[in-house]
Amino acid sequence: MKTVLDYSQAAEGILAEASFDRNYFGKIESIFCQGNGYLGIRNVTEEQYWGESREMYVSGTFDRASGDTVPELPNAADVLEMKLILNGCIFTLQEGNILAYRRTLNLNTGECVRKVRWRSPAGDTLALEFRRIVSLNRLHVIAQQISIAAEERAVSVCIETGVNGRITNGGEQHFSRNAKRVREGRFLEYIQVTGESEIPFFFHTAISLFLNGESFFVPCSARRERRRLFARYNTEVPAGKTLRIEKISTVHTGLDAEFAGLSWEQQAQAAFVCCREANELGYRQLADDSARAWEKTVWKRGAVQIESKDPFDALALKFAQYHLHVMTPAHDERMNITAKGLSSDAYRGHTFWDTEIFILPYYTFTHPDMARRLVRYRCLSLESACGNARRNGWKGAQFPWEAAGPNDGETSSEWGGPDLFTGEFYRMPYGQTEIHITADVVYGLRQYVAETGDEAIMEDGGYELVFQTAIFWVSRLQCGPDGLLHLYGVVGPDEYKNDVDDNAFTNYMAHWNIRWAVECCDKLQIEHSSLYRALDKRLDLARARGIWDAALRKMYLPQPDEDGIIPQTADYRSLKSIDLSAYKFRERVGSITDDYTWEELHGMQVSKQADTLLLFTLLGDYFSKEQKIANWHYYEPRTLHDSSLSLCTHSILASDVGDLPLAYTMFRHAAEIDLGPNMSSSDEGIHAASIGGIWQCAVLGFGGVRIRGGMLQITPALPNSWEKLSFFLWWHGCRIHVSAAHDRLVLENISGTKSVLVQVQDRIYTLDETLSIPLCNLN
Template identity: 45%
Template sequence: MIDYSTGQGEWTHWILEETVFDERNLAKFETIFAQGNGYLGVRACTEESYPGQTRNCFVAGTFNRFDDREVTELPNTPDFIALNLVLNGEPFHLERGTILAYSRRFNLKNGEMIRQVVWESAKKEQYELVFRRFVSMQDRHLIGMRLEITPLSGKTDVAMRSGIDGRMTNSGAQHFHEGDKRIADGVHLQMTAATTESKIDFVFNCTHRFWKDGRLVSPINKPSIERRYLGTEMKVSLQESEKLVFEKTCSIHTSRDIDNTCGDLGRLKEASLSELIRYAELGYEALLTESARVWEEKWAAVPIKVTTDRGFDQLAIRFAQYHLTIMTPSHDSRISVGAKGLTGEGYKGHVFWDTEIFIMPYFLFTDPEAASKLLEYRYCTLDGARLNAKRRGFRGAMYPWESAGTGEEETPEWGPVDVVSGTPTRIWTGLIEQHITSDVAYGVWQYYRTTGDRDFMVRCGYEIIMETANFWASRVEWDQPSGRYYIQDVIGPDEYKEHVNNNAYTNYMANWNLRTAIRCHEELLHADKEAWTKLNERMRIQEASEEWAEKAERIYLPQPRSIDDVIPQDDTYLHKERIDLGKYRNQAHVGLILEDYNMDQISQIQVSKQADLLVLFYLLENQFTKKVKRANWSYYEPLTVHDSSLSLSTHCILACDVEEDELAYRMFEQAARIDLGPNMKSSDQGIHSASIGGIWKSVVFGFGGVRSLDGLLRIDPRLPAAWEALEFPLYWQGDKLKVRIDKKRLQITNGTNRNESLSLHVRGRLHTFKQTLDLELVEGGASVEQAN
């Protein structure tokens, strides 16, 4: 069904191929072949329609609320892709007639999808069809389509209906008021619409062109305007073997666009259509070439090379990098990355902790400017986070579990069926999964300590860290008997444990947040008294810092048990019932345990949905000894069923840290196959964005051993047995490094030399260099061969 080895020559490990058409598997390929550029994203639905399709197109940041009883979501925009194609009176459809040849290939290198079909109709007439499509990286508003039709068995009358279909919904919810519609010259189509609640204007344009054997022709056109639809029916006659080429060029603009300089809707309509017509005259190939050039530049900046005979691994890394690129709105800091990117309706386009902990690290070490924009989104939504805290009776800023346009909480109240009661399951994450507040602060601090960007901290970062500390200072509760501050009634990263007290991850990260705010206060006071004064006038940070210190000192932090060094995940986890989890750890599809137990029952079992306490050993690794890390790995990993796509990559990194090399590689393979693998139902609702980021993290943080430890770089490689070498770029403190690791050596080249010298730890030893570092890797350390 999926061929991972189609690419040859320069395309080796760049091509994915769907080799057989199966209507049951449409959603899989709609997701993994999705196209985009960070501004818009289009699922890879076919031009002809099938019952199982989900025809989605999203524009980042254009959130809308269907009604007051629902949360906001990214609206599914009108559809450009659909083509109703009739050949000699027979509708082209792959479930009718006979498929004589089929291939749909997706090129990760240039973002183009090509579908080639030889089809025989019920009349036994044969046709060769080639469908091509791309979303432009050169102009973020642009989509290009091309269709080639060649009759193989005689004269053919071609009828094609194409247009802009505004009847799309989000699972039945219509987010648009209908606007103006017009058709110019029978081929230039324009539709406007406005979101019902957020009042964002959209302008949709498309135009059509035809060639017969290379000659531009004008087909017979029959335009039509209907409710929420406008289109045109075009008719052309072909002789046997005569090739018809059809090109459709499309664009989307909104009143919210950061590059919108038109001022009003009328001027935006005129300017966008004129621009589209100019693009269409350049033609598909020229537009694709420009887009491919931008892709080439992007790939040249982030090359990762694995020397191995397992080509899937190289393909999987590129697949992850491709999707990280198309899901991330690096053009606009008012927008962040949704849990499904721009590839599906899952999670409604909302932003989670996935961004700071799983996605941002890729950009932090490859494109720091894009990373800063992701964090600026959190500053743009800081007032919403403050409002969340106020509504719950707290101070400071409480970041929402699910964030959209304003930073206010957007988590739905009810979810899937409860297998015991038969009613919807109550969703508590939006109320009590609060660790995201410190996760955001952690992302800010990691960015600062990795890049040294003090200007960002003055503009955004210090305020975020201090306001999140204010939240935790108001959130902790004093426990008189213990003389400690507790954090009660929360959900940690393990969402199979609801309403727990003193979740270790939450408590440790809250403590880190408070202590980091103190550092920020002291640093700002001494380095920039003017900026400190402004913040102090607004937030009274001098007074707040005293409270941060008192509460950081006395917050309860669960400690390793004396008998086995295991840290309690929460107050009751270690006392819960243990059951045989083999059925659920070996499951073919995630969530099997939810078919046997409801959430109340699962909360009473020692089972974890995903890494929880273990994440601390990655984020705050210097606070724990290797002995404690291994003890907790040995206890908690067997209790984890990996029902979250975030889990496997985290465990891969930790497996490297505790020297479980074979298991680490196996977990990397499993993580890489969540979306890319042969499971045809794993990605129906869209790509798993955090897991995609986790693939890169597994490679660079796990096998490459890279860490940013509070401003210190560490590289402690552990290559899988199947890999001979690994090469990757790494931005550090303004310099771009090229890292090469093999079984015996670590080589680093500084391509920018902005710093006088760079220092890093390798297997416990500090090394300093300016331009190159060449180390022999030996167990227990590394000997210097060359450093200059």
Template identity: 45%
Template sequence: MLNYNKKLPDGASDWVVTEENFQTLALGKCEAVMALGNGYMGLRSAAEESYVGEKRNLFVNGTFNRFDEFEVSELPNAADVTGLDIRVDGKRFTLEQGEITEYSRSLNLRDAELVRSFIWTNAEGKKLEFTFRRFVSLDRLHLIGMKLDIKSLSGSVKVSIASGIDAQVSNSGSQHFHEGEKRIYDKKYLELIQTTTESKVDFVIGAAHRLKLDGQEIENSPAMEIDRRKVAVAYSVDLQEGQSLSFEKVATVHTSRDLAYAQDYSLPAMREHALGDLKSVYAAGYDALFQDHASAWAKVWNEYGITIESKNSFDLLALRFALYHMVVMTPAHDRRMGIGAKGLSGEGYKGHSFWDTEIFILPFYIYSNPKTARSLLEYRYLGLEGARRKAKENGYAGAMYPWEAAWPSDGEVTPVWGAVDIVTGEQTKIWSGFIEQHITSDIVYAVWHYYRATGDEDFMERYGYEMIFDTAIFWASRLEWDEAEGRYEINEVVGPDEYKEHVDNNAFTNYMAHFNIELAMQYYSKLETERPELFKHYDELLNLKEARKVWESKLDLIYLPQPNENRIIPQDDTYLQKEIIDLTPYKDQEKVGSIFNDYNLDQVGNMQISKQADIMMLFFLLENKFAPEVKLANYEYYEEKTLHDSSLSLSTHSILASDFGDKELAYHLFKRAAEIDLGPKIHSSDAGIHAASLGGIWECVVMGFAGVRMLDGQLHLAPKLPDHWEKLSFPLHWQGKPLEISITPQQISITNTASEPVQLFVNGELQVVQDTAIF
């Protein structure tokens, strides 16, 4: 369905994702994969003309709202500014009629521009050339730019275009906005003001249009329309054969959640500012605005300048695709916002943040852009309010992070009901919001990872220590004493493998809880000795001295499942006793979750089947706590039982395959991860792109193939490039020092541009790099 061989006009390759055939039954794929954004907002790439089954989504980060008391908070679908009602000689234009040739819709990753072009012949035999362009500005976060060029190739035609701001949209039926106010200034500047129903976030959306005939701007007084939840204008132009019409549209989006209004907000002031912004971008024009946007992206690619020289060019394009989407979905501008599991590309998971951010996306920012990594962790610090409330509501102490997070103070926002049970016909209850609790220690792991990799003591003093201490207090209160076994256990949980619900002693959960408490004890001692004033502050805030007594009494009695006689660590208390079935029919499936066509969740729960990496994730995060032979034995045991029905899974298994020296399997899993969104499965991305998997692609390359790890506070580099890779180069930040690393099958080159030397382990040997070193 998608082609990756198209080059940019200047000849640059491995930058373009192209759709070469229009398919009305597969609209969601390109809408999500080719989504645009800048972290402030995300725009799903629906076509300008309307089709049944399309999803027209515009999301502004952080603007969460609840439709009513029976639903959870979600990012509201803002008014559509991309839809155009195009008519040719009075008949509505659609690709479902007429003849289409030379069709192409491309996402240019380098410049973050969406371009769609084709030649269309209508039923009367009149032929027109269409080119649509669109971008969401990285230079001006509130700006969306669009351009349509229409050329008459045979005969004269009358072209009419109706365009505006259409708030007759919803989130799959949930309407998040009050009716709002509409206005048109000077027959040119369109304005729509709406407020979310529950969170009371104000939106001001503006739009303006410019028409040119054969390059010359024309004044064309539009027909104006204001209707329910809609404001629009319509233009008509007569085109002679050979003439071209250029139709430009700029739109601006501002909300009361914008950081500029965090302290001092009034709707009239924002409205005035938004109108001024709209007039400014209109005066600049599409071409100049796009050039500024492209320049901003050039800086991004220069900063994240990772390159792969591979015999398979798809490898580099897949990596660039992953980096592109991480940029467009990350709210680098505002620490009050997280990253949704679908980014800003679709309604899937309602814009909520999961452990996906900390475990799969944050490593990219830790090593590529520590400033953004810190912002994402500060979002979690701001979420302590909701985490403490969740702990209290569940009868625990400390901070218990929500499985799904929205606005930081919202607390738990996981829906309660999900898909159908094929046996009972009832809705399946979603237990993760209640008992999938490992996210609390996952966030602490990310804090620790960031601190050891950056040395950012200021972050720890302001935020990090408090997060670690209060989550350790939670875990200590969560532990359950088993008198018969003489140990503390953690029962009734869901681990990373979500096909196993209500299990006792999930190994990942237990080990990570132990890590969390142990880390808190280490930092307790550090602050007590080195920073007595800071220690006093946290002691007064959290009663640390009493907490320490509890930690000391419980830590060594936490049950940590150990390898059996076959070196296998039980995923939970009963996993190894469950039935084993042949998983071959479900391993190479067209759509994830196909096993539920034959079994319900309770039945799958009684089989040795894993949705995703569980024990393997433990080996990745706490790898130096386990012997290599134990890791290998478990990998071989659990890999054949893992369906990879979660997009989070393949990258972890790929990294471990690299560690074990299985280059062929490591690359195969990397490619499968890349093909979750870019592959041929036409409905894989309908609900949005897979944010964690995209972060995992970077992890496969840098932490897997290049072997970059942080172990016990030390940087390690142990490359195992795929056999068909000739070179891998990437930037890496370590302890505030920027490094440039280049790896070939023959050598490793490390350049340190900082004035101080860097220590790291290269293939297990401690090395010191001052300027450039070759190994």
């Protein structure tokens, strides 16, 4: 398989593109994506090419392109574009000769460097170096540095750059107004406003020039065009000299918390001052400060280290953690993580269950302050979730399958595109049927509280969220002919099974949700009577608790059959069974649809992704190890992994049932979804949930980290190719360093503020400072 990716610097945490190939723009733009949670940019080049996707997104800035569309993140103006005309030749790698090429992304620092040696059509040999950062400590700053070295003769240089607002979301234009001006003779200011949500975006940018390190001034010739503001600079590079161009840009929006209460003019002034201050620091200082922020914020707090025979494994973990911080809006609890991070507009920038089930565990264990903001986003969305339930005919709170802003409600499209042949639109009822999201949200809250001990968040909306969701579930349950309560007409995680009855995952998660509501109700009444009385007055908790008790007794939970198998749906085991070996682990997911229609798939024992098996990683206490093993051997051959969410779950469960070789194989497959040699896998953006799952494979799977009965458990089992695995965990305010080898586990209580109870295999230990525990092979 042809690939331009180079892993030779994997041990250094550096991802490289070894050659220039326009066929692979999408992959490189996505996996080299840069950002800081406030904004994210696809890694396009400064020069423009056909087939590229020049995209930048700012968290939380949702807008409707028209009245019949759903909110989406608008693709903001482009500040990266730079046209270079060298001795009359426009710099482009499609002309002239590429003598040398390499682009690297340093995952440790977030800096991208592209080095090109190029012979122009005019015969000039030039060495060009492009550097770029999106600052982690100055969230609004994008900094670029371009160096041009003239090797043989003097080169005239014309630079044209600025802000290009001619950017759309696949043709949809979100910005209806713009304003342009030049400040202080050198700062370009471009303001655009979203059409429906009326959010102002403020862009400022400035150019500085240096010849062999010495600063010099060149007057700019600014020009305004429709939706574009740019400037030209003309200079010359003598033979043997190097011209350095620094472009410092800032991006702000009217949603920024620090802009609250300010007029647009005051916001524009504050944004301008930010750009001027960043410009005074210069590229190198900005890059160094950002690198220090990466080290302090990310790597010192939560780095995972692997001693492996293959350095790709450590690179995969570094890659996952890098992108987790690029995509997560740690600055604002009004925003959440999108299904593609900030690397594309796929899924319109919406939030799914991906956050709670696949990404939140990383933050609760490594950055609990950031995890709290992600959980608070759901608390802020509670009123909207209650409105969503009412619209669908239910009570309580039904969280949207797709979410945008906290108050936007359900943002999934009810109708898909027209059939290619009939022209008829098809209905997509996921917002009404994929209801397991409601229990998933509660599960995320429960895990956060269990791991951090943060009871304050329960009083600040958490208790009501639990109660309102339990009210939803009992209103959604229907009494069947057997006298039990069922969930009819749902979609579980396996989206190859539409409109099914009694999906095991949904039923068990709903049951767990209601059970926790009962526990919370009892606890609240004893420990916080005033809050209980307030919620009881609004929700009639005394009556609701009785209804919940009755529902728990009568709710149908699929039980293991004579083979020990828990049926995924009411009729799953009676469906047609086929050999799926030809479709598993194919380069192109969904290849089975080449041979079977969706209706046919609905009637087969084939799962798109982990469904029933996911229960065993989330609700492990509900099932015995024997049940896990039996269901593993039944469902794994029937699962195609046609969703990027699936492989990580299977890897973790394979570790649990003792199949370490398969656990490692699936970990590698999960890591290769974005990082592997398939050069079209990430064209539409990185796979956010799978990236969170890569961390889970290492820490929850091979590291054996679990919460059972409110206690931290660590039972590692490393794959044969790993000598050592080490990582950090936060547990109830204590920072713990875990170092696992095949025969020994070393735990260090770094905080040293209090003792921690830890279960390792079958024994409970008290961790005060350091523990060194021999491991026995339980597999």
